Amino acid sequence: MEHLPIFSEVVRRVTSMDVILGLLHQRPYTGYEIKHAFQHQFSYFFDASFGTIYPTLGKMEKLGYITKESIPQDNRPVKHLYSLTDEGRKQFREYLVSPLEPESFRCDFLVRLTFGEHLGTDALIRLVEENLNGSRAYLAELEGKWTKFCDRMSPSQEIAIRIGIESNKARVKVLEEGLAKLKGKGL
Amino acid sequence: MEHLPIFSEVVRRVTSMDVILGLLHQRPYTGYEIKHAFQHQFSYFFDASFGTIYPTLGKMEKLGYITKESIPQDNRPVKHLYSLTDEGRKQFREYLVSPLEPESFRCDFLVRLTFGEHLGTDALIRLVEENLNGSRAYLAELEGKWTKFCDRMSPSQEIAIRIGIESNKARVKVLEEGLAKLKGKGL
């Protein structure tokens, strides 16, 4: 079988457009600022490159979800500041109430662990160590963000960042224990 | 700036090919069986559809990474059983020692939480409840897999599944606490 959708409400992936629409609820943004927000506010669950952001903004303007204000600058390209329209707000609503996309995430590190037997103990230990360091740094970053912004976060944003922090703590713990075990075998 | 790679070792994403190559180290597989393995062994960090698997197998055969054995059947399409070649083994090695892809994962649920203020308390509570139920079910699934297969898992596979289990436990806890808080405000 495997067939016959016909009328099922189809699940779509979150796209850059959805997130940009959400972001523009705060205030108008330029493409450059959107990239900055992706990296500094959303990096733990979203990212997109300029190669996505600029064409997406163009598409959104054509669809009437946003309007563009062009601001000339000295020795710089014209700055384009985009604002949300009512159409855009409506579109975002539609995203928010659409069926939630099932979480299926692709993780290079977990793939390598799964096939880690073909890697040799030394390389495996190095892999886990590297990831442990990365996870610790990442955890510190999230905790920094938390202490810095927790007073300005909505209740649901608190949940979001605490999911990041707590699941990362758990990960660090597993990695530490696993590493000790791997090293114990080597002796 | 943002430019000039020139000679940096470029990071590539894990592809279905990498995972198929890893899987075929165990034994020969058909495309259909590979899909099954993706869903039942690897679902918590990888998935791919038939629309990816079959064309990928064709490409891999052309590249000499695998060989095909065709097995005729009654009232069924010819079954193609694929085996790893030395070239394929070599290619997989290259993946294993290539630079680890940085984790950037896109999570619909976290996006919705971040912009959850535009959703209204009731809808937000429903969203969190749904996700909590899903997370609990998923955790149970992982724990089932763990008790079932832990004696047959390599040390690194143990680490992989325990990362899944422990970070999911942490997530469930955050979700429970967050939900209680959201409901407390409603009263």
Add this chain to the structure above:
DNA sequence: AAAGACATGTAAGCCGTTACATGATTAA
């Protein structure tokens, strides 16, 4: 009667990344 396992494939289209293209200003 329906659902699920078994079994393979193609075509259209979306969404995304990297690399290319261009350059001034300011701080370390």
Add this chain to the structure above:
DNA sequence: TTAATCATGTAACGGCTTACATGTCTTT
């Protein structure tokens, strides 16, 4: 002098999903 910040865009190409195309056999 190197790197970072500011600022916008296009073109080539890759990988993946969904829908289409086509069934039989077995279990509930």
